[in-house]
Amino acid sequence: MVRVGWRASFKWVAFAACMALMAPLRAQQVPVIEKTLPNGMRLLMVERHDEPTVSGAWVAHVGSSNERPGLTGIAHLFEHMMFKGTPTIGTKDYSKDLEIIAAQERVREEMRREEAKLRAAYRRGDVDDLQKIENRSERLKELDKEFQELIEQQRQILVKNEFDRVYTTAGASGMNAFTSEDMTAYFITVPANKLELWMWMESERLWRPVFREFYAERDVVYEERRLRTESTPLGKFQESFMAMFWDASTYNWPVIGWPADLPTISKAQADEFYGTYYAPQNITLILVGDFKATDAEPLALRYFGRIPRGAREAPDVVTWEPPQPAEKRMLAEAETNPQVDILWHTVPFGHKDSYALDVLARILSTRTGRLYKGLVLGSQVATEVYAQQDARKWAGLFNAGGEAKEGHTPEEVEQAIYAEIEKLKEAEVPDQELQKVKNNFAASEYRKLTSNLPILFQLIVADGLGNWREINEAAPKYQAVTAADVKRVARVYFTRENRAVAIYVRKPGTGGEDPDLAELNADQKKAAQAMVGRIRSETDAKKLRENLDRVEAQLAQLSAEVKPLLDFLKKKMQERLTQIETK
Numbered sequence: 001m002v003r004v005g006w007r008a009s010f011k012w013v014a015f016a017a018c019m020a021l022m023a024p025l026r027a028q029q030v031p032v033i034e035k036t037l038p039n040g041m042r043l044l045m046v047e048r049h050d051e052p053t054v055s056g057a058w059v060a061h062v063g064s065s066n067e068r069p070g071l072t073g074i075a076h077l078f079e080h081m082m083f084k085g086t087p088t089i090g091t092k093d094y095s096k097d098l099e100i101i102a103a104q105e106r107v108r109e110e111m112r113r114e115e116a117k118l119r120a121a122y123r124r125g126d127v128d129d130l131q132k133i134e135n136r137s138e139r140l141k142e143l144d145k146e147f148q149e150l151i152e153q154q155r156q157i158l159v160k161n162e163f164d165r166v167y168t169t170a171g172a173s174g175m176n177a178f179t180s181e182d183m184t185a186y187f188i189t190v191p192a193n194k195l196e197l198w199m200w201m202e203s204e205r206l207w208r209p210v211f212r213e214f215y216a217e218r219d220v221v222y223e224e225r226r227l228r229t230e231s232t233p234l235g236k237f238q239e240s241f242m243a244m245f246w247d248a249s250t251y252n253w254p255v256i257g258w259p260a261d262l263p264t265i266s267k268a269q270a271d272e273f274y275g276t277y278y279a280p281q282n283i284t285l286i287l288v289g290d291f292k293a294t295d296a297e298p299l300a301l302r303y304f305g306r307i308p309r310g311a312r313e314a315p316d317v318v319t320w321e322p323p324q325p326a327e328k329r330m331l332a333e334a335e336t337n338p339q340v341d342i343l344w345h346t347v348p349f350g351h352k353d354s355y356a357l358d359v360l361a362r363i364l365s366t367r368t369g370r371l372y373k374g375l376v377l378g379s380q381v382a383t384e385v386y387a388q389q390d391a392r393k394w395a396g397l398f399n400a401g402g403e404a405k406e407g408h409t410p411e412e413v414e415q416a417i418y419a420e421i422e423k424l425k426e427a428e429v430p431d432q433e434l435q436k437v438k439n440n441f442a443a444s445e446y447r448k449l450t451s452n453l454p455i456l457f458q459l460i461v462a463d464g465l466g467n468w469r470e471i472n473e474a475a476p477k478y479q480a481v482t483a484a485d486v487k488r489v490a491r492v493y494f495t496r497e498n499r500a501v502a503i504y505v506r507k508p509g510t511g512g513e514d515p516d517l518a519e520l521n522a523d524q525k526k527a528a529q530a531m532v533g534r535i536r537s538e539t540d541a542k543k544l545r546e547n548l549d550r551v552e553a554q555l556a557q558l559s560a561e562v563k564p565l566l567d568f569l570k571k572k573m574q575e576r577l578t579q580i581e582t583k
């Protein structure tokens, strides 16, 4: 499922591959030092002295679930805006820059009034499409021209990608960010002797960001939506399926935002959003690597301590999902192999039942799990199967599904999945099987604690979901799950009225699946399909080549598990490059 908003560059490829490897569990204790600055900002530090680098991140406790109708997509838009620089980074002339930004706002204000008139005309049926240029009023066209001229003026004094360049020059690598339903995180790895530079750079952009090129970047995000959601085989369907699944919850809309909302977000709304959600008391700094906490804390105080505490607290999300009264079903014709995707409402992060649900997911999933054995090897109704518990901050869901083998229907796969779940409701899982799953947890936990970045990401995610301590405290809770617990949660959550089902059949006249995908597992396939549309629409050969280099560098470093995904992406990038270059 596509659920994370990435920056427009290709940098997310490697990170996505890395995330695909991470199961949500850990065993060893990570020695975290926690401090709170006087302005309410929290600081988590893990000293690890095996290589001379520091991986640093900060998490803003805001994602799409904190948005409201009409303003969807703003959390992810912020992820883009935070790379635009500060008064000293990103411009040759800050006072001129400010003048242009103010002038742009004046033009935009009038454009908004014209756009409101256009929407009214659309509601009356006088125009057929809000996006079409020819439907715009003469005044709106004039204003747009005026606005483009201001953008041109701003470009004259802009220093593009300066934020990135300062870091790269200092030997830093892997700068990126992501937005999910529950958090927005920014991260990078710097040489150990550049920790103070990190403190300065990150505190500057957090303290006095300049939202220059705001509307141009909004358009970039709109384009990102088009590429990632609208041009992928399942993008729009998955978005619609999620919106169908959640009635009241703010998980109802996609991280990327609804197409109608994105083009209406104003800079004033962004400023207000920043004041609420990017205040120090809503932020956690995380450092993992070669530094001394006794040095880092005073540095954090010196740099981040400059930022005054925010005037208001970020509001809690108060809407909880009412119990679903009836099964929901969606039937889709798509350019995809026949498959079924099933969602059940479960529990949020840290809920006492979440551990048993995670264990249940493990019993069903993986190559040695019951779904694979039963549906792929056994009855052979499916070629791919998956199951996972997705515990978010405010609510949770369980997702299972699979792709039908030729000659079988998605409905047969669906029924076969239910049959496996019924077995879990009726009989307790044998001790040996349960123990095997727990051992797998412990083994994958160990693997994830051998380098800085995976530790950093675990801290980002756990803190973003509400409690970083889970990275140490969850392991014994998993080990304590009993066969009776698994049976109980199977009975409580896996009921007919608690689920939503999407059946996908191949749209008549569309071809079969890309044979290159055959080597990938279900998760990787989803990731690959989400990325391939983007690769195919890339027109900049230089960018492609840079990303190809990045994937090749990753291939050398990452484990065998992700290799097929990276090989696939490499091949698709090479194909696209050849296409561009032979044009």
Ligand SMILES: [Zn+2]
Residues within 6 Å of the ligand: 005, 006, 007, 008, 076, 079, 080, 221, 224
């Ligand atoms: Zn993005």
